[in-house]
Amino acid sequence: MNKKYILPKAEKRSWYKLDLSAIVYPTLQRKDFSSVYRLSIVLKESIQPDILQLAIDQALPRFPTYKVSLRKGLFWRYLEPNEKPGPFVTPDISNPCMPMPFKLNNRYLIRFYYYQNRISLEAHHCLGDGSGGMCVLLTITAQYLRLLGHTITNKGMVLDIHETPHPEELEDAYMRYANSKVKPPRLGEKAYRVRGTKEPFYTLNIIDGIMSVSEVMTVAKSYKATITEYLNAVLLYSLLQKQATDFSFKTRPVKIAMPVNLRRFFPSRTLRNFISMIYPTIDPRLGEYTFEEIIIQVHHYMRYYINDKFLRGDITTNASTQQHPIIRVVPLFIKDYIVKQFYTKVQDRNSSAGLTNMGALQLPEDMKPFVERFDIYMGQPFSPRTNCAIISFEDVLTVNFASSIVESDVERFFFRKLVRDGIHVKIESNREPGLEVE
């Protein structure tokens, strides 16, 4: 451990263009909002912060697009390699995914925390999506375990910190696949928005539901659905119940914004953003839906939209906007204003909640005994609402709700439905007791 560590010869570039998705996230930056997500790994032993810091220092140079700072050009923002000291490990806080001003933290867009057995990584979405971030977290954790004297092999998402990054890891994979012959229009209708009391600045309410994968799988199979379809349907069901209890003037469709990992359909090793959004919807104006009908709707929606043809069309539509010659020459501050207005008035109102499923994580066999579970948080929602993220490891499935409203109605409806379906759920939360009365 005391041996002098030689930094790997990572491919050095003087700057990186932001990928297609990453262009949007910095424009949404507000004093009280940053597009920051959190990934956590819970180990079986307490974390040693000094060893963790060493592991970060050794492993992070392997990820040149994460050891960067964000800079402004005249027309676009870009990422610049950051050689300043850091990022530094700090004790965890009760309000994760805090805003991340670009000029603070030595300009790093990544943060590391530890608490008891848990290591958490928070990254700005302009660096990469959850899959890329998870690669960083797992490689750092593997290095941490190696520094503790264990033998961990490099496999899957655990990368070799001594090898030079593959050029594909740094690519904007959207551009490689944005070649559909048509650009399908984006259809959108205002969705139901969860009504609730906005929490004060710096508050992010978390409710984690921990359950068994096999139990959830059995219940999902009984509905002839996959785990993602089942949990998606439960969230839609909860939102429909919430809308029914709200005193709203107008009933609106309930929509979930769900990122799809495009690596499943378009081969790429990119560690940057490579996701597309789909919007499973239930329109209560058409009539009352039973839970079984919601599952059927979600099942068919996903079968219809999640395939390479539709997703390629979606990527092409997005890329064509960015590559339009007039848009390219518009100064950045005007682009910022237009994108922010579009996001606030259209995109943000297009969904009632967010749901992401990272699926079952595969670790090297020799790393598995040290890991208990994973957590993933979609971060502070842009407008007051709740976001849901799902991840599983071995037989532990975690559903993490992150919300910026005081009321926990959606979470309550969600977990009560799971319990009614016979799933054992353990709840953990950072909510302070006594703040809300049902």
Added chain:
Amino acid sequence: MSYCVNCGVELDSSSVECPLCHTPVINPSEILLQIKNPPFPKEKGSVETVKRKDLAILLSIVLISTGVTCALLNILVFNQSMWSLLIIGVCCCIWIFMIPVIIYTRLTIYASLLFDGLALGSYLFLITFVTQNDRWYFHLGIPIVLLLTIQTEIFTLLMRHIKISIITTSLYVFSNLAVLCVGLELIINHFLYGRLYIIWSAIVLTVCCIIIISLITILSQKRLRESIRRRMHF
């Protein structure tokens, strides 16, 4: 191991109530056990403010050098009048206006507005000093600056501390507009003719009064208010 009697979920051993429905946890068998570590830390984080030190230094240097070079030019070359004082005054005003933005960001908005008013008043005094005519300063300049400062402070107070909606914002805007127009005309007429009376601002006042009364009516009638909001939302 405790379960919520309402939700049926298992709760963390450190929970004192169910996070979903807020039912208190009362488990007689675990009442004497020591509370375990909570799953989340108690310490709350906060973001430090962005320091714009470099920009503040650059701005200060540019303004100081502008003032100094103009003063030298005034003394050494164009020395018929003290025109450089006006430019130095503008530089000082810009510096004071920029205090809350880049120099001292923690300054409250009320204090910075007060400083802005004082800076504007001082600059007008500088003009009277250069032009050797102070009648307009005491009877026109100072009252108008005072009126603007007080109005801006009140408007900011209302916007920041009282519930804001499109209707209440409109109410504040029209009330301020009426007071501003009447105040300006009274000050100007008193300066020009030595009498306090209003003519054109009376029309503005009447229109504003009609709008204000309508807005107050809308605000006081919940059904009407909701109906307007429903139809006018964007």
